[in-house]
Amino acid sequence: MIRLTLWGEMFDKVTQRLVCQIDPDGDLIAVSSLIDSEKLQPLAVVMNRPSRWFWQTTKYRPTGFTLNQLLQGEYIQPELDQKELVMYQKTHQGSVSGSLEAGGSALSVSVGGSGGSALSSSLGTLHEETVNVFKLIEDSKQRKVDFHHPLLKQMLDTFKQKWEFTVVTTRVFNTSESKIKYSSIMEGSSGITPQLVENIKTKVSGNVHSDTNCVMKIPANTVMAYNVSGLDIKSDGQYEFILRGFICGKQSHQAYPLSGVKTELEEVKSLLCVLDGLSHQSRSPLLLQLRQILLDREHLSVLEDRLEELVYDDAPSLYHSSCSHSPHQIIDTFLDLLIQSDTTSETSLSTESTNPGASMRLSKQNQSVLVAMYNLVSAAMGLTDDGLLLLADICSSQELKSLNDLVTLLTHHSQPLLLTHLPAPLQSEDLLRRVEQLFSSSNVVLKTEDGKLWAVIRRKFERLPFILCLVIHGLAYLSEKQQ
Template identity: 30%
Template sequence: MFATATRNFVEEVDPGGLLIPVRSPNDSLTLLTVVVRQKRFWFWQKPKHLPTDFTLNDILTGDTIAPDVIETDFIKYNGTYSDNIQGTMDANFIHSNMNMKGEESSKLQSSFGSLKKDEVDVRKLLQDSKNRVLDMSHCLIQQTRKNRQVFGIVKERIVTSQPCCVIEEMQQTGQCAGTLSLCGPKSPKVSLKDNGSLSKDSNVTMEIRTNTTLAYALIELEVKHDGRYELCLMSNTKGGFEVDSPGKEGLQGVTGASVLKNPEISRLRQEMDHLCGHFQLLATLPASAKSSLLQHITAVLEDRTSLSALQSMLDQMLLDKSADIADVPLAHKENIQAVLDVLVESEKGLAKTERSTTVLRAVHLVTSALDELTSDCLAALRVCCSADVLKIMELLVKCVSASGESPASGADLAVLTEDVLSNIEHLFASANVTLRRDSDAVRTEINHKPGNRPLIMCIALRGLYSLAH
C-alpha cells in the first residue's frame, strides 16, 4: 500500500527521471545514506535499490564529512487512483443454467500534502571527497564488492512536512444463481434452484509521520583499488569497483548489458526472436497449467505490491534461495502460492544445469515485464486479459516488431467495445507506440525515445497470449 502510493507519486512527478520510490516507511533514509544497486536478471529491468543502515561517513577513513544541505519547498501532492471492473457469465446446458455476476472497485488515496526537498550541495561534497579513502575492510564494502554490486549515496530526498495518510478502499461483490432440472421416464421431474451472493469491503488507513522519506535520488561511486572514490555526477555514468571488468559489471540479460536507446524495429524483432523459446515453452504447457498461471497472474495484477512480491519470490527461486510465502501480502497470497505450485511441479526431475529454459525462467521473464509497467498500464491490461482480446493484441505486437502493418484489421478492432479499445490504445501509447487505423489496415509507429518500453510491452503481451492459447 505504501509502496504503491510512493511508486504512483514518482510516476506522476518524475516519470523516467532520477527519483526512486521508497518501498517501506521503515526505510529511514537520510542524506548520504549508502544504497546498494542490485543486478537484475534482464537488462531492461530497472535496477533494484537496497537501502543500508550505513552512511558514507560510516565507511570512510579519517574525519567525517559534514555536507551543506539545501532545503526547499517541493510540491503539494494529493492523488486518487481508482479501478472498477465488472464481469458477467451465462451458461446454458441441457438440464441446467448458470448466471454469475461480479464487480470489483478499488481506490487508493494518497494525501501527502505539502512536501519539501532536502538536497546535498554537490559542489561542496565533491570538494570534501577529494583524496578521501573508503575503508575497504568494512563488511558492507566486502559483501558488495564480492557480489559485484554498486554503491550509491542519497543526494536528495522528498520528505513529508506534516502528518499525512494513505487510504485504500476495496469493494468486491458477486452473485451466483443456477437451476438444475432432472427428469427421466421412471422418476418425477426434480428442479433445484440455488442463489448466492458474496460481498467484501475493506477500508485501510495508514498514517505517515512528518519527515518521512517518499522518494530519493542517488550519486553512484566509482571505487578504486586503494579505496579512493569518485562521484558519478552524470546520470548516464554508472559506478562500480575497479576490480570489476566491464564484462563482469554488466547486467545479466538476454543479449548482454547494453540498453536499447531509440530502438529500431529490427533490433526489437531481434530481441523478440531471441526470447521466442520462452514463449513457445509456455504455449506447450498442459491446458490446466496454462489456465492456472493466466488466472492467478492476472489476479495479482490488481495489486502492485503483490505483483512485486511475486517477482521477488521468483527472483529467489532462480537464485536457488528459499523464499518464505509468509512474508507475502495477504491480498493475493493464494494466487501467488498457486503460481509457485505450478512452477514447482514443472521443475520436478530437472537438474540445475537444465533450468535456463524452464517454465520458471519463462514465467519470470513475463512477470518481470509486467512489473516494469506503470500502475495505469496494469489497470488497462487487466481489462484486456480475455483470450479474444489477447489474440488481437498479439497481432499488434507482431505489427510493432515487424513491418509496421498488422495482420489485425480495422474490422478486428471494430468488434471491441469502446472501453477495451481505449485501454489497448492507452497501453500501446504508454509504450511509445502509436496505433493508426486506416480503413481495413492497422499500422503502428514507434515514437523513438530513450528506454525499452516497446520491448517490455511486447514481452508482457506475448507472454500472456502464450498462456491464453
C-alpha cells in the first residue's frame, strides 16, 4: 500500500511539472494517476466540478465512458491530428530543514528535521493528439444522448448542481516506455511533553531516519495531460459543445502594487477568521500537523477532498474516524484534531459515544470551522510546490505573525514602507530573504532600496499573489496569539 501511494505521488508530481513546463498559461490538465490515464481516450467523458471560488482549481474526474457510449444510434468516428510535441527529461532536487514547537499548558509538541530528495523523469518523445472539434460539431448535429445510460441517470438526477459533462479533445502521451526515479533521505526528531503537575514535566521523544529509492516504469501510450471541451446536454437529449475562446494580445509587463488585492482579500478573510476562535490547545497541534501536510502536495490534495466531502456532500453531517492503517494516517489525525477542536466560546461537537473514533455529529460552530479550513487548504493547493515548501519553513507562531503583519501592511499601502517600520523579526536578513523567496514563488517581487520596501505583482491578473496572502492570513489565525 505504501509503495502504491508513493508511485501515485511520483506520477502526479511529474505530470504537474510537465504541464507547467510545456503549457504554463494554457488549458492542459495534468493526469494525476495511471488509472485515470487508461480512461482518457479521444472523446472520453470527464466530469468537471467547477470551482466554488475564483482562486480554486477546477476538479476533473474521468468516468471510463466515451461520448459514443452515451449516444443513441451509430458511433461518431473522430478525426484525429497527431504531432510530435517535445522530448522531455527533467530532474528536480529539493531540500528542507527546520523545526517547530507548539503547545499549551497541557501539552507541548516539537518536531525538527532535515532532508533532501531528487525526482527525475525520462519520458522520451511526447506526442499531442487533437480531435477536429469543428468536424465533431458537424457530426453531432441532430444527435441525442441516451438518458437511460447509467452515467447520465446518476449524474443528472443526483448530482445535477455539482458536476458538468466534458469530453477529451486533446491528449499528450509518451511513445515509448518511460522511467521515473525518486530518492530521498530524511532525518528527524520529535518530542511530546505533557505537563502533568505544575513545574513537573515528562518527555517522550524519538528520532526518525528514512531512506527511499524507487524506480517507476511507465508503458508507452500513457496519457500525461489532456484538455476537454464542455458538453451542454439539453432536456430533449440533444447536446452542444462549449468551446473556450482565446484572446490574443501582448502580455503587459507593467508592475502592479500588491495593494490591488486588498478588496477581494478582505471579503474572503471573513471566511477564515473563525479559526481564530479556536482555543490555544486546539490551534497549536493543528498548525503543527498542517505544516507537515504542506510539505506533501498529495497529502494536501487528499485533505482538500476529505474536507469537501464533510462540508458540501449531501450525506448526513456525520464524521467517522478512519482506520489506523490508512495510507493517509496524517490526514486522519489532522481531521480528528479538527473535529474535536474546542472554541473559546462553546463546545464544538456532540458525541453519541465516548469511545475513541466514534461517530461525531457536527455542530454549527464546528461546521463553520470545517468550512474555514476547507477554504484555507483549497487556497494552499493553488500555490506552487516551491511556495508550499518555503511557507512550511516559516510556520512558527512568531514568524507567521510577522509575515501576516507584513501582508497587511503591503496590501493596505501602495507606497513603500520604511524597513525600520517592519515587524522586528523581519528586520533579520535571513528571515527577510526567505520571505522574499516565498513572495517570488507567487510572482510577487519584494523590492528594497534606500531603506524602503514595497511589493509589486509581475502580471495584473495573476491569481498567485492573492492566494499567497490568503493562505498566510489563514495560517496566522492558527498560530499562537501574541500578547
